[in-house]
């Protein structure tokens with residue numbers, strides 16, 4: 001394993017100091033738990049001269065969750081979220097997603113902000129420097145071609161694999177962002193711009209696996225927030241190769257509301273498939289009647305249409321797409337039946 005290159009570490013105590021440090025060091029990277037970033041530094045994927053640790057800023061560590069609203073600071077750890085009684089009780093999809101991430105030691109270190117801003121992944125990218133050099137660097141670093149889709153014309157298909165985002169998307173979550181030009185709150189869905197399609201140019205609003213976040217260079221995710229919807233049932237499930245410690249082959253979050261025998265509301269979101277977490281569009285058209293075969297057929301069709309798994313992991317893309325559909329169907333059925 002490679003040695004870490006040298007870097008300076010800054011440990012702000014307040015949000016104002018954090019923002020100032022980020023502005024003073026444009027080439028810096030924010031350090032949450034470091035469970036992904038430090039791996040990438042060691043592999044020579046990134047080499048920031050300065051790391052800014054967010055963990056000393058107390059105002060970023062809060063978790064508030066009751067029957068009305070959820071607010072989680074960016075420096076809260078995944079273990080804290082998974083074990084928080086208010087989150088478990090009122091927002092089970094979030095607690096379950098947090099509890100399914102990596103292994104226990106990663107969850108003790110890993111933060112909500114780091115998970116939301118997690119880098120996209122690809123078998124041609126998450127490799128050592130010598131491996132990438134020997135196999136020719138690809139678009140996501142310094143190369144000129146995508147090895148997954150050589151005819152992609154400048155588009156990278158690296159896959160977003162964070163587990164929290166789909167869970168939060170089913171709750172219509174918003175994120176608070178802070179930077180030198182002030183604070184803003186946006187729908188979480190707007191953070192993710194990895195809408196890559198072959199032969200479509202990458203733009204500032206429709207990015208790819210390389211440009212997958214809409215954050216400005218100096219901006220920081222400070223918190224994530226959501227409101228509760230009465231009667232909403234939610235859960236998270238994922239398939240992974242090593243069950244105890246692994247990124248998702250596919251992860252699915254479902255939230256639904258049942259009125260008697262009627263499916264009144266349905267929200268489904270995925271990770272591990274596209275360059276962004278995908279909240280399925282069109283599920284509202286499946287609501288208003290019983291949960292029957294046409295609903296499941298409609299759900300399958302939406303998955304086929306919107307889930308674009310490519311050869312970015314050792315598990316083939318078409319298999320990941322089928323797993324996504326199966327997981328979604330099972331979870332919808334279970335939640336509808338009250339499980």
Ligand SMILES: Cc1cc2nc3c(=O)[nH]c(=O)nc-3n(C[C@H](O)[C@H](O)[C@H](O)COP(=O)(O)OP(=O)(O)OC[C@H]3O[C@@H](n4cnc5c(N)ncnc54)[C@H](O)[C@@H]3O)c2cc1C
Pocket residue numbers: 029030031032033034035036037038039054074075078100101102103106109110111112113114115116117118119161162163164219220221222245246247248
């Ligand atoms: C073996 C292994 C298995 C894993 N399995 C999973 C898995 O199953 N699911 C999963 O989701 N992840 C997995 N991970 C990745 C990682 O552990 C988690 O995603 C974790 O939540 C990352 O959080 P962190 O605080 O450690 O992020 P860091 O590594 O500290 O940072 C990740 C990125 O986010 C940026 N960042 C950090 N904080 C902020 C902020 N407040 N605002 C803006 N940007 C910020 C960093 O600059 C960096 O680019 C795995 C990692 C390993 C090593």
Ligand code: SF4
Pocket residue numbers: 121122123124125138139140145146147148149155156157158209312
């Ligand atoms: S999808 Fe293509 S460009 Fe993106 S990381 Fe993989 S090989 Fe590189």
